[in-house]
Amino acid sequence: MDLTYTKAQIAFRDELRGFLADKLPQALSEKVARGLRLTKSDYETWHAILNARGWLGVTWPREHGGTGWDAVQRHIFEEEVTAAHAPRIVPFGVNMLGPVLMKFGSDAQKALYLPRILNGDDWWCQGYSEPGAGSDLASLRTEAVRDGDHYVVNGQKTWTTLGQYANRIFCLVRTSKEGKPQQGISFLLIDMDTPGVEVRPIVLLDGEAEVNEVWFQDVRVPVENLVGPENAGWTCAKYLLTHERTNIAGIGFARAGLAALKRIASAEMQGGRPLIENPLFAAKVAQVEIDLMAMATTNLRTVAAAAEGQAPGPESSMLKVKGTILRQQINALARQAVGPYAQPFVSEALEAGANLDPVGPDYALPATQAYFNNRKLSIYGGSNEVQRQIISKTILEL
Amino acid sequence: MDLTYTKAQIAFRDELRGFLADKLPQALSEKVARGLRLTKSDYETWHAILNARGWLGVTWPREHGGTGWDAVQRHIFEEEVTAAHAPRIVPFGVNMLGPVLMKFGSDAQKALYLPRILNGDDWWCQGYSEPGAGSDLASLRTEAVRDGDHYVVNGQKTWTTLGQYANRIFCLVRTSKEGKPQQGISFLLIDMDTPGVEVRPIVLLDGEAEVNEVWFQDVRVPVENLVGPENAGWTCAKYLLTHERTNIAGIGFARAGLAALKRIASAEMQGGRPLIENPLFAAKVAQVEIDLMAMATTNLRTVAAAAEGQAPGPESSMLKVKGTILRQQINALARQAVGPYAQPFVSEALEAGANLDPVGPDYALPATQAYFNNRKLSIYGGSNEVQRQIISKTILEL
């Protein structure tokens, strides 16, 4: 047992810190730190900076232009970029589609798409959920019917995050209605410029439109855009889900959230002294901090096991549930800490270019919005109910 | 809307208070207040005192020697006797069997048993649960086979509270295996002196043996001991369950527990001042007090509705769940308040006659035992899981 990093790992961490100090634009990290909305070009700028250093394909092997890092290195990377308030890597191309193509894609698909993901030629989005199929993915109904060299796609996807920026979408579509629901699903790549594709924004509680509906009406997709065999899309989907679980605990986000919470509670005064000195509030903050200290170790135990090649068990589901609950608790405490200035709702003030003075302290609106927005954490990526089901099935074996 | 008692109700309350001040033996109320174990004769003494005043049959109509009180009066009675630390009325005869006999019993049964319940000739216990049938009562297997003028009973009952004091037991027994499980059940009265009846104590976590197993081996029971028609016992059982729900919220117990908790937390010192002044602990105590203030009103709303003749809805399930959780929270806080002296386990010290000095403060052991013992509150009388099921079925109507 040893809780400390090796010398090599510490050297790696220091190299990362140096890189971030040099290359992460200050304007960008300030936006992230203040909880402002990022533009498409913010993300593209950051991707290009990472790619120039060879560090965009964090989970990719070197042969495809990735880092080749092990699980511990990837963990250190996540810790450092989050602590530095770097933007997140947009996951759809790099972390989701990339691994699926490497595993199931044809040589032509790999050669065409993988470089374009890294160099920013393509912005991918994800076409999984449907209005009738949320946690119950297998019941999806978007249909792809073979017609010569094409599939003709009809249907509707929803909760497509950042779909408004994407030029391509990877989709689960139904190519057969025979057998179990899972058996007739295929994994298809679709160019968003194809006639019949329409993106409609979904406005969320916090006023932001980062998720979308994507509609398909008689969209003709070349058959070479099929990944893996027809009707074998479920295999790709499951494989992708395990990759989506990288950094599922969100330790870095939780740490950043906790630090922001402490700053807010130090600035807010209640009864003539900083809120952070109020015994009840201090106890609540300490409680999430203690939970986070333990969860960070739970996470490292999983990372270490993965670095030794162990297959992920129900641990990732445990990390998902506890990690999202913890982040939501931190968000709720921050909202509480803000006090009466949680009420003003000047949504435009979240746009960095808006030149609008915030109402009250500048942390008030982002903290309040984060509370509402992060209710999604326990819903998406496999809801916490689905995760509890996985945990209990694995342990109870019923 | 009016939250206050009428003048008549206040007069009634004052009459009760006078009676309790006069008639409740001080030695008895001290035992109850200190959480010591009561003997059989303690209960019998108190029953006799109440019966002499005509107040033992709290839920009974006057024609059978009961009080004839309405729901509000019964509620006031419960409040006052609990506040005075009177023993509880042993419910099996008075509150459970009595109402069933009045509704379903023959004239002969009523004439024989009802007076004996009030005057203390009989101590009844309840034969419902079986080792294989807890919350799932309908799956019971104790069998009664007709043989001439008798039923021959074989099987086993469990969780029979205070069965060691009883001379009679009312049982649910299976008289038929046809139809739905509920349809073949009968309600039978059994003399515990009959050959083949055996009582075995079950020792609980807290060292107390107040519950028992009752075994029946070829026990011959006269057919006139059947209550209602053969195979109609489920009707009696359901009727009894609604009567068992009287005072289900346990407001009086919760109030007494809260008062005891405050006394303990005032006596215990932490960091040089009374624990009750510790902000975190004070907040936890305040939290249960606030919940209790609301629950008392929820309870009164139900009582008032009952007094107007409305049938109880899912409210009694809500009161059961919230009431037991609240009492268990109070028990847990009291255990916490006790501190290190929660550890000694001198079980004999709970017997009033033991002449054994307590280890540490005299409240330490009773508070700790109450924590363990009252885990039962959310298990028996229809577990909280069963209650939640009832609530959601009633509301969701699925």
Next chain:
Amino acid sequence: MEFRLTEERRMLQDSLRRFLAESVTPARIAATTDDAAGHDPDLWRRLTDLGLPGAMVSEARGGFGGDGFDLMVVFEELGRAGLPTPLLDSAVLAGGLLAETGRDDLLARVIEGQVIAFAHAEPGSRYDLSRVATRAQRRADGWHVAGHKAVVHAAPAAEALIVSARTGGAVADEDGLSLFLVPRDAVTMRDYPLQGGGRAAEVHVDATLPADALLMPEGTALAAIERAQARATAAQCAEALGLMEAIKTLTVDYLRTRKQFGQPIGKFQALQHRMADVLIEIEQARSAVINLCGHMDAERPLRERHVSATKNLVGRAARLVVEESIQMHGGIGMTRDYALGHLAKRLTMVDHRFGDADFHLERFVALGAA
């Protein structure tokens, strides 16, 4: 002991519920944040015609209600509808203060539907009633009042404001607070939308006022402010209860109809049991609101004990209801266009006005120890 509503209140409840069900639409709710006044003027006029402001005021002061349970009936219905109105600020809060000053002329205007806002809290005062930095100085020609007031609800719609200011004492002293009637054009505002609908404003006062602008004897306002806020808290908690009931209805409907894995999600026992716990806490919230509304006229210690108990319980119940209802709805619960989103935000904001759950938990302890 009696938990049924009087005949009059039941009629008011019925007619209000019917009117709101027929009249309130998502578009009209959205209009409350877009309209410069921060509410829907047409709906407000019709609610005034129904007698809502008058129902907040006692007969002795020219209204026809004013009891705690009048507040409960009306605000529970407004909560169900999710409709922002100036009723709480103008009729309960400002109206409550005016009733204590004897200014029945102003109260009559409030009953007619004119809006008077109460500008009291300041940046940094958080939930502390006595923390006022705004100063008023006596001048030869009257008063000079100067200061900044934070998140003043109903201010954008107001024809006048009651402004609290310090005529003596240090910033958090209990003594030394006074109330002034300030015309709308004597202040400057930055107004903005609110989470949960309606608008408020930051109000800057730097005005010279006539001598009769002082509404009650100099330096004595705190007790009156506390009484008015007790009534406003009761109204707000009743509104929260109505919001919970509306969210409950939406969620139960959703659990019954939404299908996943081949059956309504309300068939999943894990959700059933959690929903049962939500229902229990909504019943607790109802009892807490009854407790508070039944003690509006009690002596201060008992009344304020109920203020803090109820605000604490409602704050906790609100969070549970919001978080569980969104979770049970899944993604749709987070969208702006589904009714839940607005109700959930509005319910969440209850904890950010008049003190949050923890503030009142500590206050309950302090009131008990005092």
Next chain:
Amino acid sequence: MEFRLTEERRMLQDSLRRFLAESVTPARIAATTDDAAGHDPDLWRRLTDLGLPGAMVSEARGGFGGDGFDLMVVFEELGRAGLPTPLLDSAVLAGGLLAETGRDDLLARVIEGQVIAFAHAEPGSRYDLSRVATRAQRRADGWHVAGHKAVVHAAPAAEALIVSARTGGAVADEDGLSLFLVPRDAVTMRDYPLQGGGRAAEVHVDATLPADALLMPEGTALAAIERAQARATAAQCAEALGLMEAIKTLTVDYLRTRKQFGQPIGKFQALQHRMADVLIEIEQARSAVINLCGHMDAERPLRERHVSATKNLVGRAARLVVEESIQMHGGIGMTRDYALGHLAKRLTMVDHRFGDADFHLERFVALGAA
């Protein structure tokens, strides 16, 4: 970074687990409360033969372990078995103090299995380490020590006690505490059973001791007591983890086999989801124990931060595990003769020694602010 056990520790774990699984029975556990010593002397001898006391002590002091993870491995197994032994009190607590005094002669006796108890807490001291009223006065012929010590674990089995006493300062001062070696026959005891098995005693001291009874320089003991208690807390939390694992196994088995309404109760989704939450918290407790055991040799602020963090988290997890496992078992979970009862009581008692969850939550705050 490495979360696997060393080969030696894995062997110790395996052999200990096997031995305890074969040897510990309900009757032997019950015997620990009936036996005058408060433990099972035969089992204790065999555990000593396995090297358990020595594994708590560093090589430099004559043992062959003593690292935080040695504590973790051993106490997790003792927890799984639910077996009360004097190991924590004699080898970790008294042993930890002795290791700081250079009294390797006494430490050797502890390693051989003789029991030395540490008598420190007093009636009214609760969890406050510096609150000691027992006084020691220097006499011509040595020391006179007088006072009352509360709930002294392992005292009934002890051949000697280390007694803390005040040689200076007022009752809660940090300075002025000293440690004395007191022979068993120099104290009087009232001994009694404990809630989770084993026995303890109230210890009354009123004894004259030789000069060399003083174990470390006069007045300086608090820091050493805190260090020893940090190690004891790690051991106790590891034991709690083992208890949780044992309860988890029982409960999962019960959920799989117990049938109600025609199916195993583990098929009921409401219970499945709650069990999942229990499992998550047990994993959290394991991580917390790892964190503490990995920081045994850290500087005080960091070490004590982990002491309080881990004790808090383990205390909360323990309560959840106890309450949920009893609830899921129903009535059988409350009976003395089913294995759960003993484990649940023993796990509950963890919160009543070395500070409860709230005590350590506040201490964590205070340590962070300092």
